[in-house]
Amino acid sequence: MTETKKHQIVIAGGGSAGIATAASLLKRRAGLDIAIVEPREEHYYQPGWTMVGGGVFVKEETCRSEASVMPEAVTWIKQAVRGFDPEVKTVDLADGTRLAYDLLIVAMGNRLAWEEVEGLEETLGKNGVTSNYRYDLAPYTWELVQQTRKGRALFTQPPMPIKCAGAPQKAMYLSCSEWEKRGVLGDIEVEFHNQGGVLFGVGDYVPALMEYIERYGVDLNFGSNLVRVDGAAKTAWFATEDGEVERTFDMLHVCPPQKGNAVVAASALANEAGYADVDQHSLQHTRYPDVFALGDCSSTPNAKTMAAARKQAPVAAVNALAQLDGKPMAAQYDGYGSCPLTVENGKIVLAEFGYGGVLKPSFPRWLLDGTRPSKAAWKLKANVLPSIYWNAMLKGREWMAKPVGMA
Ligand code: FAD
Numbered sequence: 001m002t003e004t005k006k007h008q009i010v011i012a013g014g015g016s017a018g019i020a021t022a023a024s025l026l027k028r029r030a031g032l033d034i035a036i037v038e039p040r041e042e043h044y045y046q047p048g049w050t051m052v053g054g055g056v057f058v059k060e061e062t063c064r065s066e067a068s069v070m071p072e073a074v075t076w077i078k079q080a081v082r083g084f085d086p087e088v089k090t091v092d093l094a095d096g097t098r099l100a101y102d103l104l105i106v107a108m109g110n111r112l113a114w115e116e117v118e119g120l121e122e123t124l125g126k127n128g129v130t131s132n133y134r135y136d137l138a139p140y141t142w143e144l145v146q147q148t149r150k151g152r153a154l155f156t157q158p159p160m161p162i163k164c165a166g167a168p169q170k171a172m173y174l175s176c177s178e179w180e181k182r183g184v185l186g187d188i189e190v191e192f193h194n195q196g197g198v199l200f201g202v203g204d205y206v207p208a209l210m211e212y213i214e215r216y217g218v219d220l221n222f223g224s225n226l227v228r229v230d231g232a233a234k235t236a237w238f239a240t241e242d243g244e245v246e247r248t249f250d251m252l253h254v255c256p257p258q259k260g261n262a263v264v265a266a267s268a269l270a271n272e273a274g275y276a277d278v279d280q281h282s283l284q285h286t287r288y289p290d291v292f293a294l295g296d297c298s299s300t301p302n303a304k305t306m307a308a309a310r311k312q313a314p315v316a317a318v319n320a321l322a323q324l325d326g327k328p329m330a331a332q333y334d335g336y337g338s339c340p341l342t343v344e345n346g347k348i349v350l351a352e353f354g355y356g357g358v359l360k361p362s363f364p365r366w367l368l369d370g371t372r373p374s375k376a377a378w379k380l381k382a383n384v385l386p387s388i389y390w391n392a393m394l395k396g397r398e399w400m401a402k403p404v405g406m407a
Pocket residue numbers: 012013014015016017018037038039040045046047048049050079080081082107108109110132133134163164167261263294295296297304305306307308309338339340
Protein backbone atom coordinates (compact mmCIF):
# COMPACT_ATOMS: atom_id res chain seq x y z
CA MET A 1 0.00 0.00 0.00
CA THR A 2 1.22 3.52 -0.82
CA GLU A 3 2.51 5.47 2.14
CA THR A 4 1.46 9.15 2.22
CA LYS A 5 3.53 11.84 3.94
CA LYS A 6 2.31 15.39 4.28
CA HIS A 7 4.33 18.62 4.02
CA GLN A 8 2.98 22.15 4.05
CA ILE A 9 5.02 23.03 0.95
CA VAL A 10 6.51 20.57 -1.53
CA ILE A 11 9.10 21.89 -3.99
CA ALA A 12 9.68 19.56 -6.95
CA GLY A 13 13.28 20.03 -8.14
CA GLY A 14 16.27 21.31 -6.18
CA GLY A 15 18.07 23.10 -9.02
CA SER A 16 18.58 26.86 -9.26
CA ALA A 17 14.92 27.85 -9.07
CA GLY A 18 13.88 25.27 -6.45
CA ILE A 19 16.62 26.08 -3.91
CA ALA A 20 16.25 29.85 -4.47
CA THR A 21 12.50 29.65 -3.86
CA ALA A 22 12.94 27.61 -0.67
CA ALA A 23 15.43 30.20 0.58
CA SER A 24 13.08 33.07 -0.31
CA LEU A 25 10.16 31.37 1.47
CA LEU A 26 12.18 30.74 4.64
CA LYS A 27 13.54 34.28 4.63
CA ARG A 28 9.93 35.49 4.80
CA ARG A 29 8.63 32.88 7.21
CA ALA A 30 10.99 30.76 9.28
CA GLY A 31 9.36 27.59 10.55
CA LEU A 32 7.62 26.60 7.31
CA ASP A 33 7.47 22.86 6.72
CA ILE A 34 9.12 22.57 3.28
CA ALA A 35 10.21 19.39 1.50
CA ILE A 36 12.39 19.53 -1.63
CA VAL A 37 12.27 16.50 -3.91
CA GLU A 38 15.56 16.21 -5.78
CA PRO A 39 17.30 12.96 -6.74
CA ARG A 40 20.72 14.39 -7.64
CA GLU A 41 23.72 14.54 -5.31
CA GLU A 42 25.29 17.39 -7.32
CA HIS A 43 24.11 20.96 -7.82
CA TYR A 44 25.36 22.80 -10.91
CA TYR A 45 25.97 26.43 -11.78
CA GLN A 46 25.18 25.92 -15.47
CA PRO A 47 26.03 29.46 -16.65
CA GLY A 48 29.65 28.58 -15.80
CA TRP A 49 29.73 25.84 -18.45
CA THR A 50 30.22 28.40 -21.25
CA MET A 51 33.31 29.57 -19.38
CA VAL A 52 34.53 25.96 -18.99
CA GLY A 53 34.16 25.48 -22.76
CA GLY A 54 36.14 28.69 -23.25
CA GLY A 55 38.98 27.61 -20.95
CA VAL A 56 38.20 30.29 -18.34
CA PHE A 57 36.80 28.13 -15.51
CA VAL A 58 37.51 24.48 -14.68
CA LYS A 59 34.38 22.37 -14.45
CA GLU A 60 34.73 21.71 -10.71
CA GLU A 61 34.12 25.43 -10.06
CA THR A 62 30.58 24.98 -11.39
CA CYS A 63 29.54 22.08 -9.14
CA ARG A 64 28.83 21.73 -5.43
CA SER A 65 27.12 19.01 -3.46
CA GLU A 66 23.34 19.29 -3.31
CA ALA A 67 23.63 18.85 0.46
CA SER A 68 25.71 22.03 0.70
CA VAL A 69 23.06 24.20 -0.99
CA MET A 70 20.02 22.67 0.71
CA PRO A 71 18.63 25.11 3.30
CA GLU A 72 18.99 23.64 6.79
CA ALA A 73 15.32 23.97 7.67
CA VAL A 74 14.20 21.99 4.62
CA THR A 75 13.50 18.23 4.43
CA TRP A 76 15.43 16.91 1.45
CA ILE A 77 13.72 13.93 -0.16
CA LYS A 78 16.35 12.30 -2.37
CA GLN A 79 13.92 10.87 -4.90
CA ALA A 80 12.59 11.65 -8.36
CA VAL A 81 9.02 12.85 -8.86
CA ARG A 82 7.11 10.32 -10.96
CA GLY A 83 3.80 12.13 -11.27
CA PHE A 84 1.45 14.83 -9.99
CA ASP A 85 -2.21 14.65 -9.04
CA PRO A 86 -3.16 18.29 -8.48
CA GLU A 87 -6.87 17.39 -8.06
CA VAL A 88 -6.11 15.67 -4.75
CA LYS A 89 -2.90 17.62 -4.05
CA THR A 90 -0.42 14.76 -4.11
CA VAL A 91 2.96 14.04 -5.68
CA ASP A 92 4.10 10.48 -6.46
CA LEU A 93 7.76 9.60 -6.08
CA ALA A 94 9.85 6.97 -7.83
CA ASP A 95 10.09 4.80 -4.69
CA GLY A 96 6.30 4.62 -4.41
CA THR A 97 5.97 7.24 -1.67
CA ARG A 98 3.09 9.67 -2.03
CA LEU A 99 3.46 13.23 -0.72
CA ALA A 100 0.51 15.43 0.17
CA TYR A 101 0.85 19.23 0.18
CA ASP A 102 -0.94 22.48 0.90
CA LEU A 103 1.23 24.21 -1.71
CA LEU A 104 3.25 22.78 -4.57
CA ILE A 105 6.10 24.60 -6.30
CA VAL A 106 7.34 23.01 -9.51
CA ALA A 107 10.94 23.78 -10.51
CA MET A 108 12.13 20.72 -12.40
CA GLY A 109 13.97 22.37 -15.31
CA ASN A 110 13.56 21.43 -18.97
CA ARG A 111 14.66 18.33 -20.87
CA LEU A 112 17.62 18.12 -23.21
CA ALA A 113 16.40 15.98 -26.09
CA TRP A 114 19.74 14.70 -27.42
CA GLU A 115 17.96 11.70 -28.96
CA GLU A 116 16.16 13.94 -31.45
CA VAL A 117 19.35 14.30 -33.49
CA GLU A 118 20.07 10.94 -35.09
CA GLY A 119 23.49 9.53 -34.24
CA LEU A 120 24.33 12.30 -31.77
CA GLU A 121 24.26 10.52 -28.41
CA GLU A 122 26.76 7.83 -29.42
CA THR A 123 29.33 10.33 -30.65
CA LEU A 124 29.14 13.01 -27.95
CA GLY A 125 32.51 13.47 -26.29
CA LYS A 126 34.46 11.95 -29.19
CA ASN A 127 35.10 12.43 -32.93
CA GLY A 128 35.23 16.19 -32.41
CA VAL A 129 31.58 16.36 -31.24
CA THR A 130 30.92 18.35 -28.07
CA SER A 131 28.43 20.48 -26.15
CA ASN A 132 28.65 23.02 -23.36
CA TYR A 133 25.15 21.88 -22.35
CA ARG A 134 26.64 19.02 -20.31
CA TYR A 135 28.93 19.31 -17.30
CA ASP A 136 31.10 16.41 -18.40
CA LEU A 137 31.39 17.62 -22.01
CA ALA A 138 32.20 21.33 -21.57
CA PRO A 139 35.92 20.55 -20.92
CA TYR A 140 35.99 18.63 -24.22
CA THR A 141 34.92 21.84 -26.01
CA TRP A 142 38.03 23.55 -24.69
CA GLU A 143 40.17 20.52 -25.58
CA LEU A 144 38.89 20.67 -29.17
CA VAL A 145 39.42 24.43 -29.41
CA GLN A 146 43.04 23.94 -28.40
CA GLN A 147 43.55 21.03 -30.83
CA THR A 148 41.92 22.66 -33.85
CA ARG A 149 44.36 24.59 -36.04
CA LYS A 150 42.64 24.29 -39.41
CA GLY A 151 39.54 22.81 -41.04
CA ARG A 152 35.87 23.42 -40.36
CA ALA A 153 34.06 24.11 -37.08
CA LEU A 154 30.27 23.95 -36.91
CA PHE A 155 28.11 25.45 -34.13
CA THR A 156 24.41 24.62 -33.98
CA GLN A 157 21.25 26.11 -32.48
CA PRO A 158 17.93 24.15 -32.35
CA PRO A 159 14.36 25.54 -32.37
CA MET A 160 13.27 27.76 -29.45
CA PRO A 161 12.60 27.66 -26.57
CA ILE A 162 16.02 26.67 -25.24
CA LYS A 163 17.71 27.57 -21.99
CA CYS A 164 20.14 30.43 -22.40
CA ALA A 165 19.35 31.19 -26.02
CA GLY A 166 22.73 32.89 -26.39
CA ALA A 167 24.80 29.89 -25.25
CA PRO A 168 25.18 28.29 -28.73
CA GLN A 169 26.80 31.44 -30.12
CA LYS A 170 28.74 32.15 -26.92
CA ALA A 171 30.58 28.85 -27.46
CA MET A 172 31.38 29.96 -31.00
CA TYR A 173 32.67 33.43 -30.11
CA LEU A 174 34.93 32.14 -27.34
CA SER A 175 36.34 29.47 -29.68
CA CYS A 176 36.98 32.10 -32.38
CA SER A 177 38.55 34.43 -29.83
CA GLU A 178 41.06 31.72 -28.89
CA TRP A 179 41.78 30.83 -32.54
CA GLU A 180 42.27 34.52 -33.31
CA LYS A 181 44.72 34.83 -30.41
CA ARG A 182 46.69 31.83 -31.67
CA GLY A 183 46.74 33.19 -35.24
CA VAL A 184 44.88 30.19 -36.73
CA LEU A 185 41.40 31.68 -37.20
CA GLY A 186 42.11 32.37 -40.90
CA ASP A 187 42.65 28.63 -41.49
CA ILE A 188 39.36 27.60 -39.86
CA GLU A 189 36.00 27.87 -41.61
CA VAL A 190 33.45 28.69 -38.91
CA GLU A 191 29.75 28.09 -39.59
CA PHE A 192 26.75 28.88 -37.37
CA HIS A 193 23.68 26.76 -38.16
CA ASN A 194 20.61 28.23 -36.49
CA GLN A 195 17.14 26.79 -36.97
CA GLY A 196 15.71 30.27 -36.29
CA GLY A 197 15.76 33.31 -38.50
CA VAL A 198 17.67 35.85 -36.40
CA LEU A 199 20.99 35.98 -34.58
CA PHE A 200 19.38 37.13 -31.32
CA GLY A 201 15.73 37.66 -30.44
CA VAL A 202 16.12 41.23 -29.15
CA GLY A 203 17.26 43.49 -32.01
CA ASP A 204 19.16 46.02 -29.88
CA TYR A 205 21.97 43.50 -29.31
CA VAL A 206 22.30 42.32 -32.90
CA PRO A 207 24.56 45.12 -34.27
CA ALA A 208 27.28 44.40 -31.68
CA LEU A 209 27.02 40.66 -32.33
CA MET A 210 27.21 41.18 -36.10
CA GLU A 211 30.50 43.04 -35.67
CA TYR A 212 31.93 39.86 -34.15
CA ILE A 213 30.38 37.64 -36.83
CA GLU A 214 32.22 39.75 -39.40
CA ARG A 215 35.45 40.00 -37.41
CA TYR A 216 35.63 36.21 -37.00
CA GLY A 217 34.46 35.54 -40.58
CA VAL A 218 31.54 33.36 -39.46
CA ASP A 219 29.27 31.93 -42.16
CA LEU A 220 25.72 32.46 -40.81
CA ASN A 221 23.10 29.88 -41.82
CA PHE A 222 19.54 30.62 -40.71
CA GLY A 223 16.72 28.09 -41.06
CA SER A 224 19.32 25.32 -40.77
CA ASN A 225 18.54 22.62 -38.20
CA LEU A 226 20.91 19.80 -37.23
CA VAL A 227 19.11 16.47 -37.76
CA ARG A 228 21.81 13.81 -38.08
CA VAL A 229 25.46 13.24 -37.20
CA ASP A 230 27.91 10.55 -38.23
CA GLY A 231 30.77 11.10 -35.79
CA ALA A 232 33.18 8.59 -37.32
CA ALA A 233 32.67 10.13 -40.78
CA LYS A 234 32.83 13.63 -39.24
CA THR A 235 29.70 14.62 -41.15
CA ALA A 236 26.55 16.48 -40.06
CA TRP A 237 23.24 16.94 -41.86
CA PHE A 238 20.95 19.96 -41.59
CA ALA A 239 17.30 20.31 -42.55
CA THR A 240 16.82 23.52 -44.57
CA GLU A 241 14.13 25.02 -46.78
CA ASP A 242 16.03 23.70 -49.79
CA GLY A 243 16.29 20.15 -48.44
CA GLU A 244 18.99 18.40 -46.46
CA VAL A 245 22.47 19.94 -46.47
CA GLU A 246 25.56 17.84 -45.69
CA ARG A 247 28.64 19.37 -44.02
CA THR A 248 31.86 17.71 -42.97
CA PHE A 249 33.54 19.03 -39.83
CA ASP A 250 36.64 18.91 -37.67
CA MET A 251 34.77 20.23 -34.64
CA LEU A 252 31.02 20.24 -33.98
CA HIS A 253 29.49 22.09 -31.01
CA VAL A 254 25.86 21.05 -30.53
CA CYS A 255 23.13 22.78 -28.58
CA PRO A 256 20.56 20.00 -28.12
CA PRO A 257 16.83 20.33 -28.92
CA GLN A 258 14.89 21.09 -25.72
CA LYS A 259 11.48 20.08 -24.41
CA GLY A 260 9.32 20.43 -21.34
CA ASN A 261 10.34 18.25 -18.38
CA ALA A 262 8.98 14.77 -19.17
CA VAL A 263 7.16 14.28 -15.83
CA VAL A 264 5.57 17.73 -16.02
CA ALA A 265 4.65 17.20 -19.67
CA ALA A 266 2.86 13.93 -18.85
CA SER A 267 0.86 15.50 -16.00
CA ALA A 268 -2.30 17.58 -15.62
CA LEU A 269 -0.06 20.58 -14.89
CA ALA A 270 1.20 20.87 -18.46
CA ASN A 271 0.10 23.07 -21.32
CA GLU A 272 0.03 21.68 -24.85
CA ALA A 273 3.73 22.30 -25.28
CA GLY A 274 4.64 20.31 -22.16
CA TYR A 275 5.44 23.19 -19.80
CA ALA A 276 3.78 23.86 -16.40
CA ASP A 277 0.95 26.19 -17.31
CA VAL A 278 1.25 29.30 -15.11
CA ASP A 279 0.23 32.95 -15.27
CA GLN A 280 3.26 34.79 -16.65
CA HIS A 281 3.14 37.51 -13.97
CA SER A 282 1.99 35.76 -10.77
CA LEU A 283 3.58 32.34 -11.58
CA GLN A 284 0.42 30.71 -10.21
CA HIS A 285 -0.94 27.73 -12.12
CA THR A 286 -3.78 28.66 -14.44
CA ARG A 287 -6.06 25.83 -13.21
CA TYR A 288 -4.70 24.80 -9.80
CA PRO A 289 -4.33 27.80 -7.46
CA ASP A 290 -2.22 25.86 -4.94
CA VAL A 291 0.44 25.20 -7.56
CA PHE A 292 3.18 27.58 -8.68
CA ALA A 293 5.96 26.94 -11.21
CA LEU A 294 9.12 28.76 -12.19
CA GLY A 295 12.42 28.30 -14.00
CA ASP A 296 12.93 26.34 -17.19
CA CYS A 297 9.95 24.00 -16.63
CA SER A 298 7.36 26.78 -16.67
CA SER A 299 5.28 28.18 -19.52
CA THR A 300 6.30 31.82 -18.94
CA PRO A 301 7.49 33.25 -22.29
CA ASN A 302 10.72 34.81 -20.98
CA ALA A 303 14.32 33.92 -21.86
CA LYS A 304 14.93 30.71 -19.90
CA THR A 305 17.89 31.74 -17.77
CA MET A 306 19.26 31.58 -14.26
CA ALA A 307 18.82 35.34 -14.16
CA ALA A 308 15.10 34.82 -14.77
CA ALA A 309 14.92 32.24 -11.97
CA ARG A 310 16.71 34.73 -9.67
CA LYS A 311 13.89 37.25 -10.26
CA GLN A 312 11.11 34.67 -10.25
CA ALA A 313 11.98 33.02 -6.92
CA PRO A 314 10.94 35.95 -4.69
CA VAL A 315 7.77 36.42 -6.76
CA ALA A 316 6.84 32.75 -6.35
CA ALA A 317 7.63 32.94 -2.62
CA VAL A 318 5.55 36.07 -1.97
CA ASN A 319 2.57 34.86 -3.99
CA ALA A 320 2.67 31.30 -2.66
CA LEU A 321 2.58 32.59 0.92
CA ALA A 322 -0.33 34.89 0.04
CA GLN A 323 -2.16 31.90 -1.41
CA LEU A 324 -1.46 29.90 1.75
CA ASP A 325 -2.86 32.77 3.84
CA GLY A 326 -5.89 33.31 1.58
CA LYS A 327 -4.71 36.84 0.74
CA PRO A 328 -4.38 38.56 -2.66
CA MET A 329 -1.10 37.98 -4.51
CA ALA A 330 1.01 41.13 -4.56
CA ALA A 331 4.12 40.23 -6.56
CA GLN A 332 4.55 40.28 -10.31
CA TYR A 333 7.29 38.91 -12.55
CA ASP A 334 8.09 41.25 -15.45
CA GLY A 335 9.76 38.70 -17.73
CA TYR A 336 13.32 39.72 -16.85
CA GLY A 337 16.00 37.47 -18.27
CA SER A 338 19.66 38.03 -18.95
CA CYS A 339 22.16 36.61 -21.38
CA PRO A 340 25.79 37.63 -21.05
CA LEU A 341 27.08 37.08 -24.59
CA THR A 342 30.79 36.26 -24.33
CA VAL A 343 31.82 37.82 -27.64
CA GLU A 344 35.55 37.50 -26.90
CA ASN A 345 37.71 36.41 -23.99
CA GLY A 346 37.54 39.54 -21.82
CA LYS A 347 34.41 41.20 -23.26
CA ILE A 348 30.68 40.63 -23.01
CA VAL A 349 27.53 42.05 -24.61
CA LEU A 350 25.17 41.94 -21.61
CA ALA A 351 21.64 41.37 -22.90
CA GLU A 352 19.01 42.11 -20.23
CA PHE A 353 15.36 42.28 -21.22
CA GLY A 354 11.81 41.48 -20.15
CA TYR A 355 8.53 40.52 -21.77
CA GLY A 356 8.12 41.90 -25.28
CA GLY A 357 11.89 42.41 -25.64
CA VAL A 358 11.82 45.56 -23.47
CA LEU A 359 15.37 46.35 -22.33
CA LYS A 360 15.82 46.05 -18.56
CA PRO A 361 19.39 47.11 -17.83
CA SER A 362 20.58 46.62 -14.24
CA PHE A 363 23.12 49.42 -14.52
CA PRO A 364 23.03 53.00 -15.81
CA ARG A 365 24.32 53.26 -19.37
CA TRP A 366 27.36 55.36 -18.40
CA LEU A 367 28.50 52.53 -16.14
CA LEU A 368 27.68 49.58 -18.39
CA ASP A 369 26.08 49.81 -21.82
CA GLY A 370 24.71 46.30 -22.39
CA THR A 371 24.33 46.80 -26.14
CA ARG A 372 28.11 47.22 -26.55
CA PRO A 373 30.88 44.75 -25.69
CA SER A 374 32.47 45.66 -22.38
CA LYS A 375 35.17 44.53 -19.99
CA ALA A 376 32.95 45.49 -17.06
CA ALA A 377 30.31 42.94 -18.10
CA TRP A 378 33.03 40.27 -18.47
CA LYS A 379 34.24 40.99 -14.93
CA LEU A 380 30.64 40.71 -13.73
CA LYS A 381 30.24 37.25 -15.29
CA ALA A 382 33.72 35.92 -14.52
CA ASN A 383 34.18 37.31 -10.99
CA VAL A 384 30.88 38.47 -9.50
CA LEU A 385 27.89 36.43 -10.75
CA PRO A 386 29.08 32.99 -9.51
CA SER A 387 29.39 34.39 -6.01
CA ILE A 388 25.98 36.10 -6.26
CA TYR A 389 24.59 32.70 -7.23
CA TRP A 390 26.09 30.62 -4.42
CA ASN A 391 26.03 33.24 -1.66
CA ALA A 392 22.96 35.35 -2.43
CA MET A 393 20.44 33.71 -4.77
CA LEU A 394 20.59 30.30 -3.07
CA LYS A 395 20.55 31.88 0.40
CA GLY A 396 17.49 34.11 0.08
CA ARG A 397 19.54 37.31 -0.23
CA GLU A 398 17.55 38.87 -3.02
CA TRP A 399 20.15 41.18 -4.50
CA MET A 400 18.59 43.16 -7.39
CA ALA A 401 15.63 40.78 -7.36
CA LYS A 402 12.91 42.70 -5.56
CA PRO A 403 9.56 41.63 -7.02
CA VAL A 404 7.70 44.15 -9.16
CA GLY A 405 4.53 45.32 -7.41
CA MET A 406 6.04 45.23 -3.92
CA ALA A 407 6.42 48.40 -1.89
P1 FAD B 1 17.76 23.42 -13.24
O1 FAD B 1 18.77 24.30 -12.59
O2 FAD B 1 18.18 22.63 -14.44
O3 FAD B 1 17.18 22.48 -12.11
C1 FAD B 1 16.17 21.53 -12.33
C2 FAD B 1 16.28 20.50 -11.21
O4 FAD B 1 15.15 19.63 -11.26
C3 FAD B 1 17.53 19.62 -11.35
O5 FAD B 1 18.26 19.65 -10.16
C4 FAD B 1 16.96 18.26 -11.67
O6 FAD B 1 17.73 17.19 -11.14
C5 FAD B 1 15.59 18.32 -11.00
N1 FAD B 1 14.63 17.38 -11.58
C6 FAD B 1 14.41 17.08 -12.87
N2 FAD B 1 13.48 16.12 -12.99
C7 FAD B 1 13.09 15.81 -11.72
C8 FAD B 1 12.17 14.88 -11.18
N3 FAD B 1 11.46 14.06 -11.95
N4 FAD B 1 12.02 14.85 -9.83
C9 FAD B 1 12.72 15.68 -9.02
N5 FAD B 1 13.63 16.56 -9.48
C10 FAD B 1 13.81 16.62 -10.82
N6 FAD B 1 21.48 31.42 -17.42
C11 FAD B 1 21.88 32.70 -17.17
O7 FAD B 1 21.18 33.43 -16.48
N7 FAD B 1 23.03 33.20 -17.67
C12 FAD B 1 23.88 32.44 -18.42
O8 FAD B 1 24.93 32.91 -18.83
C13 FAD B 1 23.50 31.09 -18.70
N8 FAD B 1 24.29 30.30 -19.45
C14 FAD B 1 23.97 28.98 -19.62
C15 FAD B 1 24.83 28.18 -20.34
C16 FAD B 1 24.58 26.84 -20.51
C17 FAD B 1 25.53 25.99 -21.30
C18 FAD B 1 23.42 26.27 -19.92
C19 FAD B 1 23.13 24.80 -20.06
C20 FAD B 1 22.52 27.07 -19.23
C21 FAD B 1 22.79 28.44 -19.07
N9 FAD B 1 21.91 29.29 -18.39
C22 FAD B 1 22.26 30.60 -18.16
C23 FAD B 1 20.54 28.82 -18.03
C24 FAD B 1 20.37 28.45 -16.57
O9 FAD B 1 21.39 27.58 -16.14
C25 FAD B 1 19.01 27.80 -16.37
O10 FAD B 1 18.02 28.62 -16.95
C26 FAD B 1 18.69 27.58 -14.90
O11 FAD B 1 19.59 26.65 -14.36
C27 FAD B 1 17.25 27.12 -14.70
O12 FAD B 1 17.01 26.73 -13.39
P2 FAD B 1 15.93 25.58 -13.07
O13 FAD B 1 15.93 25.42 -11.59
O14 FAD B 1 14.67 25.89 -13.77
O15 FAD B 1 16.51 24.27 -13.74
